[in-house]
Amino acid sequence: MDKKISYGSAIGKIILMGEHSVVYGEPAIAIPFPSAKIKTSIYKSNGDTVLNCFSYNGALLEAPEEFSELKSVIKKVVEDLDEKLKDFNIDIKSTIPSERGMGSSAAVAASAIRALYDYFDIRLDNNTLTSLVNFSEIIVHGNPSGIDTAIVVGEKPLYYIKGKPLEVFKFKLDAYLIVSDTGEKGMTKFAVSKVRKFIEDNPARGKELIESLGKLSSDAKKIIKEEKIIELGKAMNNAQNLLKELRVSNETIDSLVRVSIDNGALGSKLTGGGLGGCVITLCSTKKEAISISNTLLNNGAKNTWISNMGVEEDES
Numbered sequence: 001m002d003k004k005i006s007y008g009s010a011i012g013k014i015i016l017m018g019e020h021s022v023v024y025g026e027p028a029i030a031i032p033f034p035s036a037k038i039k040t041s042i043y044k045s046n047g048d049t050v051l052n053c054f055s056y057n058g059a060l061l062e063a064p065e066e067f068s069e070l071k072s073v074i075k076k077v078v079e080d081l082d083e084k085l086k087d088f089n090i091d092i093k094s095t096i097p098s099e100r101g102m103g104s105s106a107a108v109a110a111s112a113i114r115a116l117y118d119y120f121d122i123r124l125d126n127n128t129l130t131s132l133v134n135f136s137e138i139i140v141h142g143n144p145s146g147i148d149t150a151i152v153v154g155e156k157p158l159y160y161i162k163g164k165p166l167e168v169f170k171f172k173l174d175a176y177l178i179v180s181d182t183g184e185k186g187m188t189k190f191a192v193s194k195v196r197k198f199i200e201d202n203p204a205r206g207k208e209l210i211e212s213l214g215k216l217s218s219d220a221k222k223i224i225k226e227e228k229i230i231e232l233g234k235a236m237n238n239a240q241n242l243l244k245e246l247r248v249s250n251e252t253i254d255s256l257v258r259v260s261i262d263n264g265a266l267g268s269k270l271t272g273g274g275l276g277g278c279v280i281t282l283c284s285t286k287k288e289a290i291s292i293s294n295t296l297l298n299n300g301a302k303n304t305w306i307s308n309m310g311v312e313e314d315e316s
């Protein structure tokens, strides 16, 4: 029996290292990002299902192209559960704008799937959730590595290699990470296809860049274990240069990276697909993170979030 109202939620992610190369089987490191929170509510109603999500409020089946993966996964869940796509409405709220490289497509899908299973009173296991979020991610950008799905489902830091068992990656680093929003929608699908094109056109250099990005992820894993934050900053800067050569950075990202470094950050790079979205900046103290965050806001960042990397508080 369906309920009167049900909820589902999910949080976003930050890729610290290894975006793009992870699609080619190289390792990547991702951490949950609780500031990016999605909440789905499902209400009993009468008639066709209405979707209220980001900029859209209208019939689910008439939702524009940008909601096609959400529409498809909702239809699939309803069919899989042998239910009907009517007499309930779906309301999705997010603390972050869409397409900022924080895994919001996977998080939106996960929260909607969780809410639907709750609404129809069916227990949802992680394998089913993973395959449904992947189904939605394949519609979003064709050839996902699965990292966004894995972190959104498990909500634990991960050292991730496509097709390998998940390796939960514990870390506690006495450092702070600023996430700054370029205000531009990232274009993951386009960025992934641009990287593919670069590799096709420049096979030798493309292979080198992908392998170097992978090596930076495995180095970063060791560096984080040894708590060498200066080395981590350097690895982030190197990754940004390689991603830039793969053509997935842009002027806005480059400018926020430059502002970060010029103001004393340990390292800075894009996170996620690039071509917009967000930049991450590593700082050694909270005081420095607050100061650089303010400078970023005065120099084009549309929003910033500061996250401690597993430490409780900074004394400085």
Ligand code: MEV
Residues within 6 Å of the ligand: 015, 018, 019, 020, 021, 022, 023, 101, 103, 143, 144, 145, 146, 147, 148, 188, 192, 272, 273
């Ligand atoms: C997107 O969050 C990360 C990419 O590496 C794509 C993927 O892993 O599927 C760009």
